[in-house]
Amino acid sequence: xxxxxxxxxxxxxxxxxxxxxxxxxxxxxxxxxxxxxxxxxxxxxxxxxxxxxxxxxxxxxxxxxxxxxxxxxxxxxxxxxxxxxxxxxxxxxxxxxxxxxxxxxxxxxxxx
Amino acid sequence: xxxxxxxxxxxxxxxxxxxxxxxxxxxxxxxxxxxxxxxxxxxxxxxxxxxxxxxxxxxxxxxxxxxxxxxxxxxxxxxxxxxxxxxxxxxxxxxxxxxxxxxxxxxxxxxxx
Numbered sequence: 001x002x003x004x005x006x007x008x009x010x011x012x013x014x015x016x017x018x019x020x021x022x023x024x025x026x027x028x029x030x031x032x033x034x035x036x037x038x039x040x041x042x043x044x045x046x047x048x049x050x051x052x053x054x055x056x057x058x059x060x061x062x063x064x065x066x067x068x069x070x071x072x073x074x075x076x077x078x079x080x081x082x083x084x085x086x087x088x089x090x091x092x093x094x095x096x097x098x099x100x101x102x103x104x105x106x107x108x109x110x111x112x
Numbered sequence: 113x114x115x116x117x118x119x120x121x122x123x124x125x126x127x128x129x130x131x132x133x134x135x136x137x138x139x140x141x142x143x144x145x146x147x148x149x150x151x152x153x154x155x156x157x158x159x160x161x162x163x164x165x166x167x168x169x170x171x172x173x174x175x176x177x178x179x180x181x182x183x184x185x186x187x188x189x190x191x192x193x194x195x196x197x198x199x200x201x202x203x204x205x206x207x208x209x210x211x212x213x214x215x216x217x218x219x220x221x222x223x224x225x
Contacts, residue, residue: 033213043203043215056212088155097209098145098164103157 002027004104006091012110018079021107025072025093031055032074033101034066035090043090049074078109086111113138116204118216125194126224132179133189133219135204141165144208146187148178151201151218160202163187191221199223 005024013019025032033056034046045058049068066076072093078085088108092101117136125131137146148160163171163178171178179188187206191198204216 035215042217045212045214048212055210058212090157092157092213097207098162100147100159100162101213102159103149105156108155 004091004093004102006089006104006107008107009105010108010110012112013081014112015081015083017081018077019081019109020075020077021089021091021109023074023076023091023093023104025074025091026095026102029093029095029102030072031094031096031101032068032072033092033094034074034076035092036060037088037090037106038086046076046089081111083111085109114216115139115214116206116216118204118219120219121217122220122222124222124224125191125198127196128193130190130192131194131221133191133202133204133221135187135189135216137185137187137204137206137214139185139206139208141208144206146178146180147205147207147213148176148187148189149203149205149215150198151203152197153200157203161189194223196223196225 007022031050033048036044048056052068063079068074088106090106092103094101144165146163150158161173161176163180175192177190201218203218
């Protein structure tokens with residue numbers, strides 16, 4: 001089985017721009033979660049989608065949004081980028097509540 | 113209150129020795145899952161081991177074992193026979209029904225040759 005894939009792997013954007021990141025889960029996994037990882041804040045939960053519905057949401061401003069498609073692929077969008085949004089964004093998929101999450105390689109976003 | 117607490121920011125272990133990474137959790141649910149992940153310097157998070165709250169035996173996966181002490185709300189990871197490739201960040205996580213995964217702040221493990 002193919003693992004979780006994320007595109008793009010690296011991205012450089014300017015303050016004020018918006019960005020869309022994509023995640024394709026492992027085949028058969030319906031749960032997709034997004035995380036932001038920075039050296040200072042560690043791993044922060046953004047949101048989780050299950051069968052196209054947002055199931056859980058972390059404590060991030062409304063500039064961060066996401067969605068999930070019928071094929072379980074997910075996108076997250078960050079509008080009006082700030083310097084502090086520079087981070088590694090990780091996507092993870094899972095087949096069930098008490099099943100492990102499998103992570104993608106991440107998208108490293110740099111905001112200048 | 114923190115859902116997951118990892119009190120060891122950094123640990124050192126001699127190659128071939130065993131090491132224990134501490135993790136305590138906070139939940140009022142009877143049903144939950146506990147997980148450990150490894151993150152090498154490359155950045156990818158790698159799943160290591162899972163323990164369910166109703167599992168009576170400690171989980172083991174190769175050189176990894178989870179020392180589960182339910183009454184103490186403790187889920188320590190034990191790595192036996194450490195290898196240089198074990199040098200990485202290690203994260204403890206928990207999931208309750210209907211909730212997100214909660215991750216700890218991680219422990220940086222360095223294996224010394």
